[in-house]
Amino acid sequence: MDSSSLVDLQPLARMALLGILIALGPLAWVWARTRGADRSRRRHALTLLTLFLTFDLVLFGAFTRLSDSGLGCPDWPGCYGSASPVGARESIRAAETALPSGPVTHAKAWIEMLHRYLATGVGVLIIAMTALAWQQWREQRRRAQRTPIHAAPFTSPWWATATLVWVCIQGAFGAFTVTLKLYPAIVTAHLLGGLALLVLLAVQAWGGRGEPVGVSPALRRGMVAVATLAGLQIALGAWVSTNYAVLACTDFPMCQGRWWPAMDFEQGFALLRPLGVGAGGGWLPFEALTAIHMAHRLGAAVLLAALAALAWRLSRRAALRRFAYGLVAIALWQLASGVSNVVLGWPLAAALGHTGGAAALVLLLTALMMRGVATEHTELDLVELERGRTEIKGAEARSRRPGAVPARGTL
Numbered sequence: 453m454d455s456s457s458l459v460d461l462q463p464l465a466r467m468a469l470l471g472i473l474i475a476l477g478p479l480a481w482v483w484a485r486t487r488g489a490d491r492s493r494r495r496h497a498l499t500l501l502t503l504f505l506t507f508d509l510v511l512f513g514a515f516t517r518l519s520d521s522g523l524g525c526p527d528w529p530g531c532y533g534s535a536s537p538v539g540a541r542e543s544i545r546a547a548e549t550a551l552p553s554g555p556v557t558h559a560k561a562w563i564e565m566l567h568r569y570l571a572t573g574v575g576v577l578i579i580a581m582t583a584l585a586w587q588q589w590r591e592q593r594r595r596a597q598r599t600p601i602h603a604a605p606f607t608s609p610w611w612a613t614a615t616l617v618w619v620c621i622q623g624a625f626g627a628f629t630v631t632l633k634l635y636p637a638i639v640t641a642h643l644l645g646g647l648a649l650l651v652l653l654a655v656q657a658w659g660g661r662g663e664p665v666g667v668s669p670a671l672r673r674g675m676v677a678v679a680t681l682a683g684l685q686i687a688l689g690a691w692v693s694t695n696y697a698v699l700a701c702t703d704f705p706m707c708q709g710r711w712w713p714a715m716d717f718e719q720g721f722a723l724l725r726p727l728g729v730g731a732g733g734g735w736l737p738f739e740a741l742t743a744i745h746m747a748h749r750l751g752a753a754v755l756l757a758a759l760a761a762l763a764w765r766l767s768r769r770a771a772l773r774r775f776a777y778g779l780v781a782i783a784l785w786q787l788a789s790g791v792s793n794v795v796l797g798w799p800l801a802a803a804l805g806h807t808g809g810a811a812a813l814v815l816l817l818t819a820l821m822m823r824g825v826a827t828e829h830t831e832l833d834l835v836e837l838e839r840g841r842t843e844i845k846g847a848e849a850r851s852r853r854p855g856a857v858p859a860r861g862t863l
């Protein structure tokens with residue numbers, strides 16, 4: 453195949469049809485589960501399911517990269533111009549015979565195409581979500597004109613529209629990942645784009661649900677700082693993966709038997725260069741890979757400390773304690789899976805678990821940011837207020853017990 457035919461749009465219609473067929477299953481399931489329910493419940497169920505499938509898609513994307521299947525089909529959107537590896541079997545066999553351990557084999561072609569099919573299916577579900585969101589918006593507007601009372605919790609349809617635009621951009625990055633031969637900056641952007649898609653879906657799935665919890669401006673700023681650090685750390689992690697820098701250090705906590713090994717940050721963090729290519733056009737030096745690996749470790753130390761501090765602050769508030777437990781669990785999981793990647797020689801389960809942990813962290817921080825809204829009060833006031841409310845509730849519950857003497861202050 454010459455490079456001029458890397459993007460063959462002919463199979464696009466067939467891929468779109470396949471996407472619709474794949475999406476029909478989840479759509480039928482949502483419609484069956486919400487039969488007789490209003491549009492808002494149906495939209496919520498569809499958003500939750502799309503969020504779940506997108507989480508799986510992020511993991512499957514990591515599996516595609518980890519199994520070296522990213523170039524399993526070297527063109528886009530089809531495989532050697534065909535909508536499935538079945539139609540491309542002759543070309544795949546020829547490539548596999550020429551280079552048995554090369555990037556193209558039957559198994560790798562299937563893994564790559566399954567990732568594309570799942571992504572197309574998610575795209576179709578997002579189109580359905582967007583259509584439902586605008587329908588619901590029109591319905592609510594009509595109802596509000598008739599009875600101008602406060603409508604039920606409702607997320608603006610622009611969120612769904614933004615998600616649709618984003619998934620198209622994400623598809624384009626998927627295409628560039630293949631046609632630009634795993635260019636690290638593009639693959640990194642593709643991973644970050646997948647996580648951003650999770651955030652967009654989570655905002656719609658959880659928006660307007662659950663009682664908001666007032667937090668002091670200082671705690672709110674702490675949440676924003678931790679979310680920013682998490683974003684940076686995830687970008688550093690993606691840079692490790694897409695440059696295949698995982699085995700630059702095979703020991704922990706030291707690297708190559710030293711606390712500060714030889715490192716070349718300038719070449720390691722030159723963002724615009726093809727995979728494995730150094731400044732002068734030769735191979736990327738090992739010191740550059742070491743710098744990439746070590747930057748992620750140092751970032752991890754900072755983020756883990758910040759997560760611990762935020763979890764400690766959250767644990768003092770009963771209404772946010774679950775988030776504190778979640779943050780500690782994910783931090784420990786990231787540490788264990790990250791260290792396993794290094795000392796156990798990069799097992800697939802640890803690498804997938806590490807990606808899953810990062811995606812879970814993104815979701816948990818999104819949920820926390822949506823829940824904790826800033827108020828004028830200090831954290832101490834809010835803790836006291838919450839303690840008072842809990843005590844009143846307890847006293848009320850006790851006084852309702854048969855034969856109980858009413859608690860002081862509840863009469």
Ligand code: HEM
Pocket residue numbers: 514518643682685686687688689690691692693694696697698704748749752755756783786787789790791793794803806807810813
């Ligand atoms: C909360 C802290 C951490 C976060 C959020 C995080 C996040 C990430 C992310 C998003 C990736 C890219 C995954 C992918 O491309 O699919 C990654 C890769 C990696 N991380 Fe972390 N990480 C954390 C802590 C650690 C720690 C403590 C270590 C231990 C040294 C570590 C070692 C690695 C390694 C070796 C890779 C490359 C794995 C691969 O290429 O498959 N990480 N990390």
